[in-house]
Amino acid sequence: xxxxxxxxxAIIVQDEKxxxxxRGPGRSLANYWEFPGxxxxxxxxxxxALLRELDEELKIxxxxxxxxFDTTVYDYDFARINLTTFVCELETGVPTLTEHVAxxxxxxxxxxxxxxxxxxxxxxxxxxxxxx
Ligand SMILES: Nc1nc2c([nH]c(=O)n2[C@H]2C[C@H](O)[C@@H](COP(=O)(O)OP(=O)(O)OP(=O)(O)O)O2)c(=O)[nH]1
Numbered sequence: 001x002x003x004x005x006x007x008x009x010a011i012i013v014q015d016e017k018x019x020x021x022x023r024g025p026g027r028s029l030a031n032y033w034e035f036p037g038x039x040x041x042x043x044x045x046x047x048x049a050l051l052r053e054l055d056e057e058l059k060i061x062x063x064x065x066x067x068x069f070d071t072t073v074y075d076y077d078f079a080r081i082n083l084t085t086f087v088c089e090l091e092t093g094v095p096t097l098t099e100h101v102a103x104x105x106x107x108x109x110x111x112x113x114x115x116x117x118x119x120x121x122x123x124x125x126x127x128x129x130x131x132x
Contacts, residue, residue: 002080004073008050009035009085009120011069012062012095013132017105019090020114021058024101028078033114035085035123036100046084057100060093070126074119083119087132108132 012019012035021036023029036057040049047064054060065087073082095103106113108127116124 002075004080004082006040006046007038007081007083007119008040008046008053009037009083009123010050010054010062010064010088011035011085011123011127012054012060012088012090014090014105017107018111018127019095020104020106020111021100022102022104022114023117024099028076029117031101031115032117034117034120037085046086050086050088054088057098058093058103059096059098061091062088063091064088070123072119072122076118081119083123085120085123 020033022033023031025031036054037050038053040046050064054062069085069087071082071084073080097103111124111128
Protein backbone atom coordinates (compact mmCIF):
# COMPACT_ATOMS: atom_id res chain seq x y z
CA UNK A 1 0.00 0.00 0.00
CA UNK A 2 1.15 3.50 -0.74
CA UNK A 3 2.24 5.48 2.28
CA UNK A 4 -0.03 8.37 3.13
CA UNK A 5 1.51 11.68 4.15
CA UNK A 6 -0.62 13.50 6.69
CA UNK A 7 -0.82 17.22 6.05
CA UNK A 8 -2.78 19.96 7.82
CA UNK A 9 -3.97 23.20 6.26
CA ALA A 10 -5.35 26.34 7.91
CA ILE A 11 -8.42 28.13 6.58
CA ILE A 12 -7.63 31.45 8.23
CA VAL A 13 -10.64 33.74 8.32
CA GLN A 14 -10.54 37.46 9.04
CA ASP A 15 -13.16 40.07 8.15
CA GLU A 16 -15.03 37.41 6.14
CA LYS A 17 -12.03 36.76 3.94
CA UNK A 18 -9.85 33.68 3.69
CA UNK A 19 -6.08 33.68 3.51
CA UNK A 20 -4.76 31.96 0.38
CA UNK A 21 -1.04 31.26 -0.01
CA UNK A 22 0.93 30.59 -3.17
CA ARG A 23 3.66 27.95 -3.12
CA GLY A 24 7.06 28.98 -4.37
CA PRO A 25 9.06 27.51 -7.26
CA GLY A 26 11.42 24.54 -6.92
CA ARG A 27 9.23 22.34 -4.71
CA SER A 28 6.30 19.99 -5.15
CA LEU A 29 3.18 21.69 -6.52
CA ALA A 30 5.16 24.83 -7.38
CA ASN A 31 3.05 27.97 -7.89
CA TYR A 32 -0.24 26.35 -6.85
CA TRP A 33 -2.33 28.03 -4.17
CA GLU A 34 -2.87 26.26 -0.86
CA PHE A 35 -3.90 26.68 2.73
CA PRO A 36 -0.79 27.35 4.81
CA GLY A 37 0.30 24.41 6.91
CA UNK A 38 2.35 21.31 6.24
CA UNK A 39 3.24 17.79 7.23
CA UNK A 40 2.39 16.48 10.68
CA UNK A 41 5.57 15.39 12.40
CA UNK A 42 5.88 12.31 14.56
CA UNK A 43 4.27 12.76 17.97
CA UNK A 44 2.35 15.89 16.97
CA UNK A 45 -1.39 16.35 16.98
CA UNK A 46 -2.88 17.98 13.86
CA UNK A 47 -3.47 21.13 15.91
CA UNK A 48 0.12 21.25 17.17
CA ALA A 49 1.43 20.79 13.62
CA LEU A 50 -0.76 23.62 12.38
CA LEU A 51 0.37 26.00 15.14
CA ARG A 52 4.03 25.15 14.49
CA GLU A 53 3.77 25.52 10.71
CA LEU A 54 1.93 28.84 10.89
CA ASP A 55 4.48 30.21 13.31
CA GLU A 56 7.36 29.03 11.07
CA GLU A 57 5.89 29.94 7.69
CA LEU A 58 3.87 33.08 8.30
CA LYS A 59 5.00 34.23 11.76
CA ILE A 60 1.44 34.26 13.09
CA UNK A 61 -0.49 32.73 15.96
CA UNK A 62 -4.02 31.47 15.39
CA UNK A 63 -6.84 29.78 17.24
CA UNK A 64 -7.92 26.51 15.66
CA UNK A 65 -11.51 25.21 15.50
CA UNK A 66 -11.95 22.05 17.54
CA UNK A 67 -13.19 19.99 14.61
CA UNK A 68 -11.84 19.60 11.10
CA PHE A 69 -13.53 21.34 8.17
CA ASP A 70 -12.66 18.73 5.54
CA THR A 71 -10.38 15.77 4.90
CA THR A 72 -9.35 14.76 1.40
CA VAL A 73 -6.96 12.06 0.25
CA TYR A 74 -5.31 12.82 -3.06
CA ASP A 75 -2.90 10.65 -5.05
CA TYR A 76 -0.22 12.83 -6.57
CA ASP A 77 2.50 11.19 -8.63
CA PHE A 78 5.01 11.93 -5.83
CA ALA A 79 2.89 10.89 -2.81
CA ARG A 80 -0.55 10.17 -1.43
CA ILE A 81 -1.48 13.23 0.59
CA ASN A 82 -4.11 13.16 3.33
CA LEU A 83 -5.02 16.82 3.77
CA THR A 84 -7.14 17.89 6.74
CA THR A 85 -8.18 21.52 6.95
CA PHE A 86 -9.28 23.49 10.01
CA VAL A 87 -10.96 26.86 10.21
CA CYS A 88 -8.70 29.24 12.17
CA GLU A 89 -8.82 32.80 13.40
CA LEU A 90 -5.82 35.09 13.30
CA GLU A 91 -4.82 35.95 16.88
CA THR A 92 -1.49 37.75 16.66
CA GLY A 93 1.04 38.75 14.03
CA VAL A 94 0.87 39.96 10.46
CA PRO A 95 1.26 37.20 7.87
CA THR A 96 4.82 37.45 6.59
CA LEU A 97 6.10 35.64 3.50
CA THR A 98 8.95 33.27 4.30
CA GLU A 99 8.25 30.26 2.06
CA HIS A 100 5.28 31.36 0.03
CA VAL A 101 5.62 33.80 -2.86
CA ALA A 102 2.28 35.55 -2.35
CA UNK A 103 -0.78 35.67 -0.15
CA UNK A 104 -4.27 36.92 -0.94
CA UNK A 105 -7.31 37.46 1.25
CA UNK A 106 -10.40 36.46 -0.72
CA UNK A 107 -14.09 36.12 0.12
CA UNK A 108 -15.23 32.49 -0.10
CA UNK A 109 -17.20 33.09 -3.30
CA UNK A 110 -14.02 34.24 -5.12
CA UNK A 111 -11.76 31.35 -4.18
CA UNK A 112 -12.09 29.78 -7.62
CA UNK A 113 -10.12 32.69 -9.12
CA UNK A 114 -6.99 30.84 -8.05
CA UNK A 115 -5.31 27.65 -9.23
CA UNK A 116 -5.55 25.48 -6.11
CA UNK A 117 -3.44 22.40 -5.38
CA UNK A 118 -5.61 19.43 -6.42
CA UNK A 119 -5.95 18.09 -2.84
CA UNK A 120 -7.43 21.44 -1.78
CA UNK A 121 -10.21 21.56 -4.37
CA UNK A 122 -12.88 19.69 -2.35
CA UNK A 123 -12.39 22.05 0.63
CA UNK A 124 -12.43 25.08 -1.68
CA UNK A 125 -15.66 23.89 -3.25
CA UNK A 126 -17.20 23.35 0.18
CA UNK A 127 -16.12 26.83 1.32
CA UNK A 128 -17.71 28.37 -1.77
CA UNK A 129 -21.04 26.67 -1.15
CA UNK A 130 -21.38 26.64 2.64
CA UNK A 131 -21.32 29.36 5.19
CA UNK A 132 -18.71 28.91 7.91
N1 LIG B 1 0.78 23.05 3.38
C1 LIG B 1 -0.04 22.54 2.47
N2 LIG B 1 0.40 21.50 1.71
C2 LIG B 1 -0.44 21.03 0.80
C3 LIG B 1 -1.74 21.57 0.60
N3 LIG B 1 -2.33 20.89 -0.40
C4 LIG B 1 -1.47 19.95 -0.84
O1 LIG B 1 -1.65 19.15 -1.75
N4 LIG B 1 -0.30 20.04 -0.10
C5 LIG B 1 0.87 19.16 -0.27
C6 LIG B 1 2.10 19.89 -0.72
C7 LIG B 1 3.23 19.08 -0.12
O2 LIG B 1 3.51 17.98 -0.98
C8 LIG B 1 2.63 18.56 1.16
C9 LIG B 1 2.94 19.45 2.35
O3 LIG B 1 4.27 19.57 2.49
P1 LIG B 1 4.96 20.80 3.19
O4 LIG B 1 4.31 22.07 2.79
O5 LIG B 1 5.09 20.48 4.63
O6 LIG B 1 6.40 20.68 2.71
P2 LIG B 1 7.11 20.85 1.33
O7 LIG B 1 6.50 21.89 0.49
O8 LIG B 1 8.55 20.97 1.70
O9 LIG B 1 6.81 19.45 0.68
P3 LIG B 1 7.67 18.68 -0.36
O10 LIG B 1 8.14 19.70 -1.38
O11 LIG B 1 8.76 18.06 0.45
O12 LIG B 1 6.67 17.69 -0.91
O13 LIG B 1 1.20 18.59 0.98
C10 LIG B 1 -2.17 22.65 1.41
O14 LIG B 1 -3.28 23.18 1.29
N5 LIG B 1 -1.27 23.10 2.33
